Amino acid sequence: MKATTSTISRRELVGKFGKGATLAAVAAVVPAEAKSAVTQGPVHYAMVIDARKCTGCHACSVACKAEFEVPLGVHRSWVEYVEKGTYPNVSRSFLPRLCNQCSEPQCVTVCPTGATYVRKEDGIIVVDPDICIGCKYCMHACPYDARFINPTTGTVDKCDFCQHRVSKGLEPSCVNTCQGRARVFGDLNDPNSEVAKLVATEPVTVLRQEMGTKPNVFYIGADHADENDLRVPGQYVRVDTHRPVLERR
Amino acid sequence: MQELHWGLPVIGYLFLAGVGAGAYTVSSSILLRGGGGGFRGDHFNIARYGALLAPLPLILGTGMIIFELGTFQAALAQGDIGLFFRWINLFLTMNLSPMSIGSWILAVCIIASVIYAYTFLAEGSAPDDDNTKLRRGLAWVGVPLGISVAVYTGVLLGAMPARPFWNSPVLALLFLISSLSTGVAGILLMRALFGKHDKAPGDVAVGSGESESRATYLLASSDVLLIGLEILTIVLFILFAQLTIGNVSQAVSVILPGGDLSTLFWGGVVVVGLLIPVLVELRFVIPTLLDHQPYSMPRGVEMAVCAVILLGGFMLRYVVVVAGQMTGPMGI
Numbered sequence: 001m002k003a004t005t006s007t008i009s010r011r012e013l014v015g016k017f018g019k020g021a022t023l024a025a026v027a028a029v030v031p032a033e034a035k036s037a038v039t040q041g042p043v044h045y046a047m048v049i050d051a052r053k054c055t056g057c058h059a060c061s062v063a064c065k066a067e068f069e070v071p072l073g074v075h076r077s078w079v080e081y082v083e084k085g086t087y088p089n090v091s092r093s094f095l096p097r098l099c100n101q102c103s104e105p106q107c108v109t110v111c112p113t114g115a116t117y118v119r120k121e122d123g124i125i126v127v128d129p130d131i132c133i134g135c136k137y138c139m140h141a142c143p144y145d146a147r148f149i150n151p152t153t154g155t156v157d158k159c160d161f162c163q164h165r166v167s168k169g170l171e172p173s174c175v176n177t178c179q180g181r182a183r184v185f186g187d188l189n190d191p192n193s194e195v196a197k198l199v200a201t202e203p204v205t206v207l208r209q210e211m212g213t214k215p216n217v218f219y220i221g222a223d224h225a226d227e228n229d230l231r232v233p234g235q236y237v238r239v240d241t242h243r244p245v246l247e248r249r
Numbered sequence: 250m251q252e253l254h255w256g257l258p259v260i261g262y263l264f265l266a267g268v269g270a271g272a273y274t275v276s277s278s279i280l281l282r283g284g285g286g287g288f289r290g291d292h293f294n295i296a297r298y299g300a301l302l303a304p305l306p307l308i309l310g311t312g313m314i315i316f317e318l319g320t321f322q323a324a325l326a327q328g329d330i331g332l333f334f335r336w337i338n339l340f341l342t343m344n345l346s347p348m349s350i351g352s353w354i355l356a357v358c359i360i361a362s363v364i365y366a367y368t369f370l371a372e373g374s375a376p377d378d379d380n381t382k383l384r385r386g387l388a389w390v391g392v393p394l395g396i397s398v399a400v401y402t403g404v405l406l407g408a409m410p411a412r413p414f415w416n417s418p419v420l421a422l423l424f425l426i427s428s429l430s431t432g433v434a435g436i437l438l439m440r441a442l443f444g445k446h447d448k449a450p451g452d453v454a455v456g457s458g459e460s461e462s463r464a465t466y467l468l469a470s471s472d473v474l475l476i477g478l479e480i481l482t483i484v485l486f487i488l489f490a491q492l493t494i495g496n497v498s499q500a501v502s503v504i505l506p507g508g509d510l511s512t513l514f515w516g517g518v519v520v521v522g523l524l525i526p527v528l529v530e531l532r533f534v535i536p537t538l539l540d541h542q543p544y545s546m547p548r549g550v551e552m553a554v555c556a557v558i559l560l561g562g563f564m565l566r567y568v569v570v571v572a573g574q575m576t577g578p579m580g581i
Contacts, residue, residue: 133336
């Protein structure tokens with residue numbers, strides 16, 4: 001629960017120093033992203049996932065299902081297993097997946113109704129189920145396959161960093177439940193937050209960087225091997241998505 | 250195999266909207282080219298087939314696409330009346346999403362094409378009747394509107410780097426040319442199906458056979474040109490995808506020899522949809538073009554060629570929509 005208290009004190013800190021200090025912090029921590037609209041808000045939520053600490057236990061997927069009553073067959077949060085190599089040189093690693101809450105979200109630019117948008121105050125990308133018509137355009141635009149049609153509402157649904165929890169100072173449900181402490185959540189605009197420190201000091205990577213979406217979910221020690229990745233001919237790579245769609249898109 | 254988020258309703262919509270938009274554009278161009286009537290009203294008559302055809306596929310296709318909406322499917326499952334009409338939200342806002350711009354253009358195009366069709370429906374409509382001004386005005390609007398609808402269907406798919414197969418600027422051009430070509434085929438098919446027999450004795454309103462056959466020659470020869478351009482565009486589409494490395498060349502390999510959709514693409518789209526009709530049309534166009542012989546294509550052949558062109562247009566949308574969803578970026 002240490003991380004929870006730090007979230008609250010962070011919010012107080014932001015309140016005390018106001019916008020000027022925040023903007024200075026933005027310039028100091030992420031100068032390259034200073035142009036992005038998302039970072040101009042007072043808070044810029046991000047997540048760091050340390051894949052070395054993940055054991056593939058699916059507790060995050062289950063917590064997410066319970067938090068949102070996500071119907072069977074669809075996932076806001078899921079864990080992929082990556083197996084590769086030939087015996088005896090083999091490895092198996094785990095890749096927890098969720099919406100990357102990109103700073104350049106293509107899902108938002110293609111939405112014809114404005115149902116999906118970036119929250120100005122914290123950069124979280126949300127879907128308004130009362131506006132969404134379920135045209136699935138954003139599902140095509142997302143390079144991470146993070147979006148799905150919720151069968152009960154017929155509208156598009158996805159991870160929203162547990163906005164109802166984080167706006168009350170709590171951590172997202174998956175972070176709260178992670179037994180390996182592989183997930184760290186916090187404010188990138190606050191240089192003293194754990195995520196900002198990790199992003200600054202660790203060799204973090206993002207998924208599909210070449211898509212130019214500027215994800216706000218960072219990985220430490222993630223294996224980016226993919227079945228379609230033909231860089232090493234003949235190398236055995238198997239990805240288990242643990243979703244009804246057996247292949248990554 | 251990936252999940253097909255956009256299935257037959259979307260494929261059918263892209264095809265039908267293309268036919269409707271193409272027919273409206275071609276009909277408007279013919280009307281304007283013939284100065285509202287043309288010699289003995291033959292341009293007017295050809296334009297009428299297009300004008301009466303255009304709203305039907307536009308409205309039918311737009312009706313179909315609603316079935317693909319998640320909210321509509323949930324409404325069917327739950328019987329929730331409010332969800333049935335959720336698509337109204339498209340018209341409560343306007344933004345730079347290709348789908349938003351496209352919906353508005355499509356709505357305007359449907360309304361314009363319906364009024365345009367009405368100007369031809371009125372009792373005793375003729376090249377210089379009371380509706381001429383309205384008709385010509387709607388024809389001037391129809392050319393850019395029809396082209397916009399046809400282009401937008403390509404831009405809609407092409408806007409996303411996450412779908413490398415679609416993410417090509419050539420796609421919009423390909424859909425535009427296919428749309429005009431299927432529009433021409435639709436008009437010729439309507440004329441072959443419902444037109445009075447050529448040289449009907451004493452029937453001046455339908456146009457004497459010779460001058461109307463000159464107008465259909467214009468259509469058929471334009472169709473040869475359009476199909477030629479379409480083949481060139483497909484070559485460019487494949488060439489540039491194949492010359493790229495990474496996502497795009499990996500994606501285009503599904504329609505190249507050895508890919509999952511290769512037979513459907515080369516057999517269905519290229520041979521059946523393009524090569525066979527263009528060769529048959531050339532057989533009838535070349536004698537007129539080179540030797541100035543009177544143009545006449547047997548009605549049965551005309552129907553078959555038009556049907557095959559329309560089938561090819563549908564297959565093109567089918568292959569493109571499915572191939573785009575089968576493939577994605579490489580790596581993670």
